[in-house]
Amino acid sequence: MSELKEELKAKIIEQLNLEDVAVADIADDDALFGDGLGLDSIDALELIVMLDKDYGIRLSDPKEGRKIFESVQVMADYIQEHRTK
Amino acid sequence: MKKVYINSIASISPQKTFDNTIFLDEIIDYNDTVIFVQDPDYKQYIPPAAARRMAKGIKMGVVASKIAMDEAGIETVDAIITGTGMGCMIDSEKFVSAIIDNNEQYLTPTSFIQSTHNTVAGQIALGMECKAYNFTYVHSAISFEAALLDAKMQLENAEATHILVGGVEELGEHTTKVHRVINHIKPEAVTISEVLNSKTKGAVFSEGTNFFVISNQRRESCYAELVAIETFNTLQKDRVSEAIEAFLKENNLKADDIDVVVFGNNGDVDFDGFYNQLSKGIFSKTQQVFYKHLVGENNTVSAFGVWLASKILKTQSIAEIVKINKINPSKIKTVLCYNQYRGQNHSLVLLKKC
Incomplete structure (x- = not known):
């Protein structure tokens, strides 16, 4: 599980081009949107594609993303439970 | 008809031209077939949250536009007009590569949104919250001149007072390879002193941007009249x-x-x-x-x-x-x-x- 969380942090930084952020800067329960990392709706779309491509999870309702992308911890829990690859 | 003046200039090029207080005082020599710009400190001009989605051409254009606006001493303009022959090549290549690599699946939005030719003019407008006329001309080696001509006519006819005009090009890796294959890029590296007397086909390719504030009012910073x-x-x-x-x-x-x-x-x-x-x-x-x-x-x-x-x-x-x-x-x-x-x-x- 902790390996998955580190992997997710690295992917978020790379995928969303967070130039000044390091893996160590993101705490497991930091908010990804709003006051936390400050991600926005375009980032949410990028993360939805990442879930599909890397973990085989297809979100039928993009609104689900709001809960799933709350933090790295919540994302990792969701991926652990639903991943198909 | 009103006269038209170039009231400020800004250039990001393979030479250190982004500082308007100097004029080719120090020359950087190259010995290559493709050359890149001398980068200003982009972070000084663009907040990190905005910069993270910007490819090189957008960053160059946004920074050059800010330098030109600062020198002209104005906050906003009546039109933003850009010219680009190739547009935002880096994001275009990224998006098309993703289509091919992922078998038309898993397409992410960012590179698509940022890949259009008018992205630079759009980002400049967003940055200065300018909702005025925003136009991009795409016409090979006369793209910039088309933009300049549009601006000149609007100013002459007093349809606008200040217009930001610029040209921008970035280098995409794949596109550069294609230009090499079709011999548009020189086969051998040349230094700056060898270019004029070169005996081979093709050119040394480059990236860069140049922006100007042109107006029908002559300001103190005026460089020239655009006749x-x-x-x-x-x-x-x-x-x-x-x-x-x-x-x-x-x-x-x-x-x-x-x-x-x-x-x-x-x-x-x-x-x-x-x-x-x-x-x-x-x-x-x-x-x-x-x-x-x-x-x-x-x-x-x-x-x-x-x-x-x-x-x-x-x-x-x-x-x-x-x-x-x-x-x-x-x-x-x-x-x-x-x-x-x-x-x-x-x-x-x-x-x-x-």
Whole structure:
């Protein structure tokens, strides 16, 4: 599980081009949107594609993303439970 | 009709031109076939949250526009008009590669959104919250001149007071490879001193951006009066002198009245003849300068020629490194820029001291 969380942090930084952020800067329960990392709706779309491509999870309702992308911890829990690859 | 003035300039090029207080004081030599810009500190101008989605061309354009706006001393403009031959190549390549690599699945939005030709003008407008006329011209080597002509006409007719005009090109890895395959890029590396006398085909490719605030009000920062622009999609080599003389005549000038002529020689043995015939012909007694040995070739690099002409008119000085001959006029009142790329898309821009 902790390996998955580190992997997710690295992917978020790379995928969303967070130039000044390091893996160590993101705490497991930091908010990804709003006051936390400050991600926005375009980032949410990028993360939805990442879930599909890397973990085989297809979100039928993009609104689900709001809960799933709350933090790295919540994302990792969701991926652990639903991943198909 | 109102007169049109270039009130500020900004250039990000393979030379250190982003600082307007200096004028080619220090020259960076290259020995390559593709050259990249000397980067300003982008973070000084663009917040990290906005910069993370910007490819190189967008960053260059946004920063150059801010430098030009600062120098003109204005907060907003009545129009933002850009020219680009190739547009946002880096994101275009990224998006198309993703389509191919992922078998048309898993397409992410960012590179698609940022890949359109008008992204630079759009991002500049977003940054300055400018909801005015926003337009991008895409027409190979006369893209910038098309933008400049649009701006000039709006200003002459008092439809606008201040307009931000610029040209921007970035280098995409795949596109550069394609240009190499079709011999548009030189087969051998050349230094800046070798470009003019190169005996091979192709040019040294480059990236860069040049922005200008042009207005129908002359400000203290004024560089030049923008007198006339003309473009030609096709023009036979043996008709160039005639076309230039006709253009000058329309502006009540003769070739002898031009104090400095700015040529777009890029060292391509197949096409530099367009300039060389003028060097030896109608402009043989005129001070001739060139610039592509310093900043390379790209679709809107002719905007650097306008930048150079503007600097020459304002400072009344010509750096030795750009001189083709040594006429050394005592006063520089009128400058003509002539450019073409591969024998097509010719442009003439006439500037006067303001």
